[in-house]
Amino acid sequence: MIGAMTTRLIGLFVDDGFLAAAILAVVAVAALLASAAAAPWLAGLILALALPAALAASVALGARRARRET
Amino acid sequence: MANLTTVLSIAGASFAASFVEAVEALTIVLAVGVARGWRPALTGAAAAFAALALIVALLGPLIGAVPIRALQFAVGVLLLLFGLRWLRKAILRAIGVVALHDEDAAFQRQTRELTGAERGKERGLDFIAAATAFKAVLLEGTEVVFIVIAVGAARGLLGLASAGALAACIVVAAIGAAVHRPLARVPENALKFAVGVLLSAFGLFWTGESLGVEWPGGDAAILAFAALFLGVAAALVALLKPRLAKLA
Numbered sequence: 001m002i003g004a005m006t007t008r009l010i011g012l013f014v015d016d017g018f019l020a021a022a023i024l025a026v027v028a029v030a031a032l033l034a035s036a037a038a039a040p041w042l043a044g045l046i047l048a049l050a051l052p053a054a055l056a057a058s059v060a061l062g063a064r065r066a067r068r069e070t
Numbered sequence: 071m072a073n074l075t076t077v078l079s080i081a082g083a084s085f086a087a088s089f090v091e092a093v094e095a096l097t098i099v100l101a102v103g104v105a106r107g108w109r110p111a112l113t114g115a116a117a118a119f120a121a122l123a124l125i126v127a128l129l130g131p132l133i134g135a136v137p138i139r140a141l142q143f144a145v146g147v148l149l150l151l152f153g154l155r156w157l158r159k160a161i162l163r164a165i166g167v168v169a170l171h172d173e174d175a176a177f178q179r180q181t182r183e184l185t186g187a188e189r190g191k192e193r194g195l196d197f198i199a200a201a202t203a204f205k206a207v208l209l210e211g212t213e214v215v216f217i218v219i220a221v222g223a224a225r226g227l228l229g230l231a232s233a234g235a236l237a238a239c240i241v242v243a244a245i246g247a248a249v250h251r252p253l254a255r256v257p258e259n260a261l262k263f264a265v266g267v268l269l270s271a272f273g274l275f276w277t278g279e280s281l282g283v284e285w286p287g288g289d290a291a292i293l294a295f296a297a298l299f300l301g302v303a304a305a306l307v308a309l310l311k312p313r314l315a316k317l318a
């Protein structure tokens with residue numbers, strides 16, 4: 001049961017590896033911009049533009065995979 | 071002091087997300103009750119609630135000790151991972167790539183499995199049945215606990231988020247007790263769509279705030295981000311659904 005719970009807990013956050021990696025990469029770039037370049041507004045802009053783009057890319061990839069399988 | 075936008079969005083997100091999780095837990099508990107009796111179903115569910123209360127009691131004081139910026143960052147990133155995953159799945163369901171979640175089918179499957187499974191009765195309690203109910207409530211409940219912490223902790227509104235979650239659980243339990251059937255008519259994918267949008271918006275807002283971003287409009291930016299994610303999701307459905315339908 002503990003194994004199932006651990007798998008389920010990880011699965012809460014990571015389903016599509018591409019999406020999870022893209023989110024973490026976007027946050028890392030934003031954090032870097034906010035601290036190194038001292039430009040929090042730019043970090044905000046990156047988050048607001050890149051996260052919806054990551055979602056769109058992940059969904060498009062999922063749909064393409066499904067299309068190939070049919 | 072939290073404004074009305076914050077209060078409504080936190081309570082609403084917590085209620086809607088917990089409602090979906092409670093519906094899924096109810097389906098399993100009902101299946102256990104129908105297939106193996108109400109004693110193990112309710113015993114398993116009660117034991118899971120006790121375990122969840124213990125988790126909350128252990129985690130609660132720790133949250134207060136974490137600096138607010140670090141808490142906002144951790145919660146923001148986890149909400150982005152959690153919310154965008156939900157939203158992605160809801161979009162894929164809406165365009166027909168992933169099958170819609172069917173509570174009736176889940177109930178039938180679980181009932182069949184439990185009816186066929188060996189009875190593990192020892193000292194009068196059906197342990198296999200009780201463990202099934204325990205696991206379902208604990209797993210779905212863990213998600214509810216995470217959602218409550220994630221939407222409530224970063225603004226110090228854990229009580230409000232907890233009230234939203236508790237209200238959802240009470241509503242689902244009351245309906246379940248009254249109808250003794252899984253809540254198949256609940257538009258689960260539409261709810262998951264809305265919850266994914268809201269949690270992603272909270273995640274974006276808090277991640278930015280933890281990095282020092284001063285969002286225009288303050289907390290009202292959460293609604294703007296919700297509109298942004300909703301717009302992107304709706305556009306993806308409108309774009310991809312006809313293409314996939316042509317191939318089918």
